[in-house]
Amino acid sequence: xxxxxxxxxxxxxxxxxxxxxxxxxxxxxxxxxxxxxxxxxxxxxxxxxxxxxxxxxxxxxxxxxxxxxxxxxxxxxxxxxxxxxxxxxxxxxxxxxxxxxxxxxxxxxxxxxxxxxxxxxxxxxxxxxxxxxxxxxxxxxxxxxxxxxxxxxxxxxxxxxxxxxxxxxxxxxxxxxxxxxxxxxxxxxxxxxxxxxxxx
Amino acid sequence: xxxxxxxxxxxxxxxxxxxxxxxxxxxxxxxxxxxxxxxxxxxxxxxxxxxxxxxxxxxxxxxxxxxxxxxxxxxxxxxxxxxxxxxxxxxxxxxxxxxxxxxxxxxxxxxxxxxxx
Numbered sequence: 001x002x003x004x005x006x007x008x009x010x011x012x013x014x015x016x017x018x019x020x021x022x023x024x025x026x027x028x029x030x031x032x033x034x035x036x037x038x039x040x041x042x043x044x045x046x047x048x049x050x051x052x053x054x055x056x057x058x059x060x061x062x063x064x065x066x067x068x069x070x071x072x073x074x075x076x077x078x079x080x081x082x083x084x085x086x087x088x089x090x091x092x093x094x095x096x097x098x099x100x101x102x103x104x105x106x107x108x109x110x111x112x113x114x115x116x117x118x119x120x121x122x123x124x125x126x127x128x129x130x131x132x133x134x135x136x137x138x139x140x141x142x143x144x145x146x147x148x149x150x151x152x153x154x155x156x157x158x159x160x161x162x163x164x165x166x167x168x169x170x171x172x173x174x175x176x177x178x179x180x181x182x183x184x185x186x187x188x189x190x191x192x193x194x195x196x197x198x199x200x
Numbered sequence: 201x202x203x204x205x206x207x208x209x210x211x212x213x214x215x216x217x218x219x220x221x222x223x224x225x226x227x228x229x230x231x232x233x234x235x236x237x238x239x240x241x242x243x244x245x246x247x248x249x250x251x252x253x254x255x256x257x258x259x260x261x262x263x264x265x266x267x268x269x270x271x272x273x274x275x276x277x278x279x280x281x282x283x284x285x286x287x288x289x290x291x292x293x294x295x296x297x298x299x300x301x302x303x304x305x306x307x308x309x310x311x312x313x314x315x316x317x
Contacts, residue, residue, distance in 0.1 A: 018297035045270035
C-alpha cells in the first residue's frame with residue numbers, strides 16, 4: 001500500500017533557498033558574457049528589461065517628444081553553492097547610455113567584477129565610478145587580449161586610478177581558472193570588508 | 201495627396217510586452233528583485249493565465265525571477281508583475297536575502313564552491 005493519498009497532500013513547503021547577485025561590468029565587448037559563461041553551470045540566459053525613454057528627435061521641426069520603449073538585454077549565469085544558496089552572475093548592458101538601469105541591476109548586489117581591456121581602459125571608468133560612488137565592493141579584472149601589450153598590474157592600477165584597497169588581477173575571460181581567480185578574489189574582498197566592519 | 205496622414209505602421213506583428221499584465225509595469229510587491237528566489241507552494245487557481253500557469257509549473261524547484269523571465273521569454277518587468285500576483289494569491293513564496301546580512305560562513309561556502317568548479 002502506498003502512503004497518504006496524493007489528493008490530500010498539500011503542496012511542499014518552500015525549501016529556503018537564498019540567492020546572491022554578483023555583477024560583471026565593463027565596457028562594450030570586454031568579455032562580460034564570456035566571463036559569465038566560463039563559470040556558469042547553465043548556458044548564460046538572456047533577459048530583457050524593457051524601459052521607456054524620451055527620444056530626442058533629430059528633426060527639430062517636430063516639437064513632439066516621442067516616448068520609445070527600448071529593451072536592454074542582460075546576460076546572466078548561475079552557480080549553485082549548495083541546497084540553500086545560489087549565486088547569480090549578471091552582466092551589465094555594455095553601452096554607457098544604459099547606465100540608468102544599473103540601479104536595478106546593482107541594487108542588492110554582493111559585489112562586482114569590473115573588467116578592463118588594456119587597449120581601452122577608459123571604457124571601464126563608468127563602471128569604476130559607479131561602484132565607488134555606491135560603495136559596492138568590487139575588484140578589477142584586467143583582460144589581456146592576444147597580441148596586446150601585457151601591462152604590469154601596478155601600471156594598470158595607476159592608469160585606472162583605483163585605490164590600493166581595491167584588488168586588481170589579471171583575467172582572461174575565456175579561461176575558466178582565470179575567471180575563478182577573479183571571482184574568488186572578489187568574494188575574499190567582500191569577506192574582508194565584512195569582517196572588518198564586524199570587528200569595529 | 202494625403203501628406204497629412206500618419207505613416208503606416210510597419211510592425212504589425214509587434215505585441216506590447218505589458219499586454220499580458222493588463223498594462224501594469226510595476227509589481228504589487230516592490231521588494232521583488234531579479235535575483236529573488238521563488239517557489240510554488242500553493243494550489244494554483246483554475247483561472248490562471250497561460251503565462252502564470254507556466255510560472256507555477258517552472259517554480260516547483262526554487263528559481264529566480266530572472267530565470268522565469270528567460271524561460272517565458274518575457275521582459276523582466278513582466279515576469280515581476282506576474283510573480284507578484286502569484287505571491288499575492290499564495291501560489292508562490294519568495295526568499296530574498298539582503299546582501300548585508302550574508303554571513304561570513306556563506307561567503308566561505310561560496311569561495312569553496314568556486315574553487316571546486
